[in-house]
Amino acid sequence: MATAVADGRQPEEVPAIPVRHYGRWVVGGVLLVLIANLVYSVSNNPRFEWSVVGQYLLSERVLDGVVMMLELTVISMGLGITLGVVLAVMRMSPNPLVSGVSWMYVWFVRGTPLLVQLLFWSFIAALYPRITFGVPFGGPELFGGHANVVITPFVAAILGLGLNEGAYMAEIVRAGILSVDEGQVESAHSLGMTRLQTLRRIVLPQAMRVIIPPTGNETIQVLKTTSLVSVIAVVDLLYAVQLIYSQSYQQVPLLIVACVWYLVFTTILSIGQYYIERHYGRGTSRQLPPTPIQRGRLLIRRMRGVAAREGA
Amino acid sequence: MTAVPMVRAEGVHKSFGPLEVLKGITLEVAAGEVMCLLGPSGSGKSTFLRCINHLEKINAGRLWVDGELVGYRESGDKIYELRDSEVARKRTEIGVVFQRFNLFSHMTALENVIEAPVRVKKVPRAQAVKEAHELLARVGLPEKAAAYPAQLSGGQQQRVAIARALAMRPKLMLFDEPTSALDPELVGDVLDAMRDLARQGMTMVVVTHEIGFAREVGDTLVFMDEGVVVETGHPRAVLANPRHDRTIAFLSKVL
Ligand SMILES: Nc1ncnc2c1ncn2[C@@H]1O[C@H](COP(=O)(O)OP(=O)(O)OP(=O)(O)O)[C@@H](O)[C@H]1O
């Protein structure tokens, strides 16, 4: 690497004849044939109805579903991360009651299916017809409302997704906090920082490197999981296309529409996650590997180099 | 008694479960004194230092810093445990330098130094930055303010750690083997910074295996073994004429 800098030329590659991998060529050829066959069948099977896909992809009802999907993802991830930090900190509390409550929460939420939790939230009115905030054990009421008014399907969806996500984030945040060297906490304490200051200023920022990658996965997971809220009549992306095909009977193209949108946003999230991970990977002394874009440029430059040599 | 000693320990005991690490430590460190603690591995030197700023709670005995009980408050004939925030405030008066530096790895050298003054003492940031530059210059690293710990050598990290501790203007500095994680050629710079500090009258308790430093800079040398103080005296006297067998045995190994 160092030699490439001096005169701006690529260094001469070792002029060895590379090993021929005939097996790789055979496997690659077989795969190419299979892929070509798949593409041919997908594009020529009229029952995929690609024209219908195009017709609905940007339709208003579908786009509304996309917006709902994004809203649900953002709000429930926000709730999940906040709750996750609180639960993780509670879990590490010296007070056994506090850590016990956190443990119980995670145990319960992770031990029951999200679909069931969502249904429970949507039927909460049957359990508690009135939702009230006031003095415990039946004291005076400060705020209250009918459960069916307070807990709309949207609120039930947020509660179901967010509270569920909180349990998973709690484990992720806890792993992150545990990854921070004990010495960092000790030196913060010996400088007179309080426990809260130490957590906020010293521990959490360093825990980020461990917390961020799985959080990206969780976001992708939640984005896809929003499709479950169709069972409690929230018009997310999946429910939007279901409503359309219940009238038009074009199930396949409409489910493809949904898949396209899910793929678009999971792809965007994956790319974002890749760069955020790189960002938090700094500060470790190791040099970062090149991004795909940088690698692509490198490849092009190398191919040009080969072409130039062969031309000469 | 003329002046209040900076540190006073009376029969300090500390156990971890069934393991009794400190078995009654009694000693005094006068203001401005440099005390060097010497002793074999596992003798409880680090534990004693950690007790002084209440990173460990003592099980029995009494420990005072600048005339005030460590971790407790005396009122009449009762002793109350201090709240976390009160313990934290007292710790601001004691600087600690650890064997493994423990710089905040996500912050630059400068940010490491200003963190506690700004967050804990609420010093205006501009003033803290100015003082931090002066401190970094004082430990010989004026050009490293923007470097992250991973970009510094061990000796440089340790000097930043000293600057960070000094930024709180402590009245007592505790050093726990500050040079034993360093390559030999980097030890000198750190010892120079400490020598400087001693010359300016800082009260210091230094756990070290640097016999040369103890001899030259120390006012007192304390030899500890198995949780008790075996021998105390002027460094040159103890090093030249150790009186106890255990001291003799230990010194014959390190000298
Ligand atoms: N948090 C802890 N829990 C249990 N045992 C501990 C703890 N801290 C220290 N010890 C034990 O206490 C004893 C004294 O440890 P300490 O670190 O004070 O020794 P030291 O004199 O500083 O030794 P060294 O020169 O190796 O640093 C050791 O046996 C150690 O295992």
Ligand SMILES: [Mg+2]
């Ligand atoms: Mg030690």
